Amino acid sequence: MTxxxxxxxxxxFYEILVGMKATLSHLxxxxxxxxxxxxxxxxxxxxxxxxxxxxxxDDGTEKCVGCDLCEAACPSRVIKVFSAEVPGEPTKRxxxxxxxxxxxxxxxxxxxDACPVDALGMTREFEWAVYDKRQLRLNKEQLLAIGDRSYxxxxxxxxxxxxxxxxxxxxxxxxPEKES
Amino acid sequence: xxxxxxxxxTKFPEAVLAVQEDKQRGDLSVRVAAPRLLExxxxxxxxxxxxxxxxxxxxxxxxxDDQERFEVIYHFLSLPHGIRIRVKARVTEEHPVVPSxxxxxxxxxxxEREVYDLMGIKFSGHPDLRRxxxxxxxxxGHPLRKDFPAEGRGWRSRFDFLPRLDEAPVAETGRDIxxxxxxxxxxxxxxxxxxxxxxxxxxxxxxxxxxxxGVLRVVLELDGExxxxxxxxxxxxxxxxxxxxxxxxYMQIIPHTDRLDxxxxxxxxxxxxxxxxxxxxLTIPERAEYxxxxxxxxxxxxxxxxxxxxxxxDIGAMTVFFWTFREREVLLDLFEKLCGARLTLNxxxxxxxxxxxxxxxxxxxRAFLKDFPAxxxxxxxxxxxxxxxVARTKDVAVISAEDAINFGLTGPVLRASGVAYxxxxxxxxxxxxxxxxxxxxxxxxxxxxxxxxxxEELRQSSRIIAQxxxxxxxxxxxADAPKIIPPPKAHVMRDMESxxxxxxxxxxxxxxxxxxxYCATEAPKGELGFFIISDGSPRPYRMKIRAPSFVHxxxxxxxxxxxxxxxxVTIFGTYDIVMGECDR
Ligand code: SF4
Ligand code: SF4
Numbered sequence: 001m002t003x004x005x006x007x008x009x010x011x012x013f014y015e016i017l018v019g020m021k022a023t024l025s026h027l028x029x030x031x032x033x034x035x036x037x038x039x040x041x042x043x044x045x046x047x048x049x050x051x052x053x054x055x056x057x058d059d060g061t062e063k064c065v066g067c068d069l070c071e072a073a074c075p076s077r078v079i080k081v082f083s084a085e086v087p088g089e090p091t092k093r094x095x096x097x098x099x100x101x102x103x104x105x106x107x108x109x110x111x112x113d114a115c116p117v118d119a120l121g122m123t124r125e126f127e128w129a130v131y132d133k134r135q136l137r138l139n140k141e142q143l144l145a146i147g148d149r150s151y152x153x154x155x156x157x158x159x160x161x162x163x164x165x166x167x168x169x170x171x172x173x174x175x176p177e178k179e180s
Numbered sequence: 181x182x183x184x185x186x187x188x189x190t191k192f193p194e195a196v197l198a199v200q201e202d203k204q205r206g207d208l209s210v211r212v213a214a215p216r217l218l219e220x221x222x223x224x225x226x227x228x229x230x231x232x233x234x235x236x237x238x239x240x241x242x243x244x245d246d247q248e249r250f251e252v253i254y255h256f257l258s259l260p261h262g263i264r265i266r267v268k269a270r271v272t273e274e275h276p277v278v279p280s281x282x283x284x285x286x287x288x289x290x291x292e293r294e295v296y297d298l299m300g301i302k303f304s305g306h307p308d309l310r311r312x313x314x315x316x317x318x319x320x321g322h323p324l325r326k327d328f329p330a331e332g333r334g335w336r337s338r339f340d341f342l343p344r345l346d347e348a349p350v351a352e353t354g355r356d357i358x359x360x361x362x363x364x365x366x367x368x369x370x371x372x373x374x375x376x377x378x379x380x381x382x383x384x385x386x387x388x389x390x391x392x393x394g395v396l397r398v399v400l401e402l403d404g405e406x407x408x409x410x411x412x413x414x415x416x417x418x419x420x421x422x423x424x425x426x427x428x429x430y431m432q433i434i435p436h437t438d439r440l441d442x443x444x445x446x447x448x449x450x451x452x453x454x455x456x457x458x459x460x461x462l463t464i465p466e467r468a469e470y471x472x473x474x475x476x477x478x479x480x481x482x483x484x485x486x487x488x489x490x491x492x493x494d495i496g497a498m499t500v501f502f503w504t505f506r507e508r509e510v511l512l513d514l515f516e517k518l519c520g521a522r523l524t525l526n527x528x529x530x531x532x533x534x535x536x537x538x539x540x541x542x543x544x545x546r547a548f549l550k551d552f553p554a555x556x557x558x559x560x561x562x563x564x565x566x567x568x569x570v571a572r573t574k575d576v577a578v579i580s581a582e583d584a585i586n587f588g589l590t591g592p593v594l595r596a597s598g599v600a601y602x603x604x605x606x607x608x609x610x611x612x613x614x615x616x617x618x619x620x621x622x623x624x625x626x627x628x629x630x631x632x633x634x635x636e637e638l639r640q641s642s643r644i645i646a647q648x649x650x651x652x653x654x655x656x657x658x659a660d661a662p663k664i665i666p667p668p669k670a671h672v673m674r675d676m677e678s679x680x681x682x683x684x685x686x687x688x689x690x691x692x693x694x695x696x697x698y699c700a701t702e703a704p705k706g707e708l709g710f711f712i713i714s715d716g717s718p719r720p721y722r723m724k725i726r727a728p729s730f731v732h733x734x735x736x737x738x739x740x741x742x743x744x745x746x747x748x749v750t751i752f753g754t755y756d757i758v759m760g761e762c763d764r
Contacts, residue, residue, distance in 0.1 A: 015565040016567075018565075019561055019566060022558055033509065044516070047517070047520040048516065048520045048521075069687065072686055073432070073686045075433070075435055075436060106436075106526075107521065109526065110431070110432065114682075114686045116673065116679060116683075
């Protein structure tokens with residue numbers, strides 16, 4: 001009997017019919033999961049690791065203190081920082097020039113982790129295809145512009161520090177207690 | 181001392197120069213005199229007290245200041261006893277020759293070729309010692325030697341072995357390839373008694389071929405429609421990750437490991453950070469271990485779904501591809517939520533993970549697991565009994581258990597041949613020892629069994645994830661080791677001490693103790709191992725990646741011989757090969 005059913009199943013292409021049934025049932029419960037990019041766009045999560053940007057404080061000053069940590073942390077030497085003293089304020093430093101060669105970037109986020117003042121951020125921008133790849137070598141103004149359009153809410157700058165220390169942002173809210 | 185080391189010392193008083201047991205890391209290593217390596221290897225393979233039947237890896241290290249400059253390092257695994265051993269032999273720069281062990285382990289063929297290619301050590305008695313990853317006419321030396329610069333040498337046009345863009349192209353049309361060049365792709369001519377003239381056809385496939393899963397070239401020698409020899413030509417995607425790692429701090433290597441097996445990049449992160457942690461002797465918080473296990477299994481599901489979709493597509497079943505990618509998409513969205521990227525995730529950190537699982541994420545993952553078994557069944561209705569699928573996978577690319585072990589195969593490819601070797605069971609790491617799961621084992625060692633093993637692994641993976649989610653403990657997600665792990669950002673912004681640690685770790689990196697260690701992890705493709713030699717500096721002195729895809733390609737010729745030319749695509753696919761990992 002089992003042999004007979006097996007034979008019947010073979011000649012009526014039983015397993016193909018079962019497969020067709022599975023496929024066709026999807027035709028009935030048609031639920032598209034594809035998005036018609038670029039007409040439709042996905043909502044990306046906040047933690048999305050997209051294009052890098054330099055950030056500012058709410059009064060418009062740059063956060064970057066030119067400490068070079070991002071350059072040291074980057075595994076593919078994307079970043080080049082030329083640091084200098086803030087003119088007229090010899091205790092403070094800033095990045096006089098700041099370049100990123102985005103053709104080499106791995107979007108790993110290590111530079112963001114490394115920055116001690118949270119001056120770098122990863123935005124949700126990803127449509128950065130260009131015709132000439134030299135356009136992907138970004139300077140400080142371009143990076144700040146990306147930051148301006150991607151991070152409209154800026155961190156508050158507080159000036160209650162001793163004037164003689166390098167400028168760090170101590171205005172971080174909700175500091176966790178450090179275990180002793 | 182370990183009894184095996186004693187046996188070796190008494191048995192080979194001259195050949196064995198030194199033995200060492202690293203109790204803390206559980207590593208055994210033996211130094212042998214290079215000319216007598218083969219004897220020791222024979223003993224290790226044949227003798228029942230040793231029974232090192234599985235070859236894991238061969239690599240090399242360069243110590244330019246030593247009298248005997250090069251060191252060849254072999255890793256073997258004994259499946260009956262479940263122990264690993266490291267055998268080392270030193271050779272001088274003037275006479276860099278080691279006897280080949282291809283007669284003992286067939287899998288040594290490709291591994292020795294790699295050592296020859298990258299380090300310039302010759303293996304006497306090797307059947308086909310050619311370059312494997314670098315181009316055959318590459319005459320700039322051997323890249324892994326320490327005197328070869330790790331820096332790039334400038335623009336493309338400055339490499340004189342590459343065609344220059346500003347010169348007129350050399351006319352090279354219609355040139356017949358000389359017989360001598362074709363010889364490596366041909367089998368040994370058989371003396372035939374009949375007067376019939378036979379001529380084999382050489383057929384080139386790839387490197388740009390949609391079914392080779394990356395840039396892989398194979399030259400097939402055909403007798404009619406039967407394959408008589410299949411020569412794989414690797415290295416089109418060689419980036420020199422191992423050389424690159426020698427110039428990077430330990431932390432900076434993690435994003436580079438993402439690019440090895442880019443289908444499931446977290447597994448590479450996992451294998452790498454585990455090796456570094458083993459080197460450092462670092463213990464990981466519970467919660468981090470569970471999260472690591474969960475994401476590693478999610479990656480396994482993604483890897484197997486990817487394999488199923490593409491293998492079915494190669495064979496001609498289109499629908500499965502869309503369905504598996506639909507489920508893969510759900511998991512990718514979860515990863516995006518978790519760490520901000522979809523493919524190159526860079527989620528693992530030395531000592532823990534980057535971000536925590538939120539309750540929302542746990543909910544979404546549970547919802548996925550609830551539907552997933554029904555989806556697996558759906559794939560099976562399309563394939564399991566489908567006569568085309570069965571005809572094209574049953575008895576295709578068969579490999580026996582002995583051969584599979586001898587070639588050093590791992591993962592589903594080995595388990596389909598009936599060998600119950602899974603790193604997760606043999607050396608449980610993460611939370612694998614605390615949850616209940618099984619290792620599916622095949623019988624026939626053909627492509628159909630490999631398909632079955634992978635389908636079962638999908639079910640087991642979702643079982644593991646579900647249990648881990650239930651048991652997920654609370655607690656920190658990174659270890660507390662201020663000299664190694666950067667302090668939390670909030671502390672850095674508040675107190676000077678954390679800031680100093682932060683600066684030191686990011687500018688100088690941490691310094692692991694002097695030593696070397698090998699650590700294996702079960703990746704979806706097989707055993708992914710990292711071998712790191714540390715000289716006490718913040719950068720690895722030598723890092724070797726034991727890539728399962730590369731080892732599997734070593735058995736390609738063996739598994740492809742005798743099949744029809746239409747099967748070749750199935751045979752590629754059966755390994756679940758990813759060239760990013762194979763070529764490194
Ligand atoms: S994201 Fe990574 S690769 Fe890119 S600039 Fe930052 S550290 Fe460098
Ligand atoms: S780490 Fe931050 S503050 Fe320092 S140079 Fe880089 S961006 Fe500027």
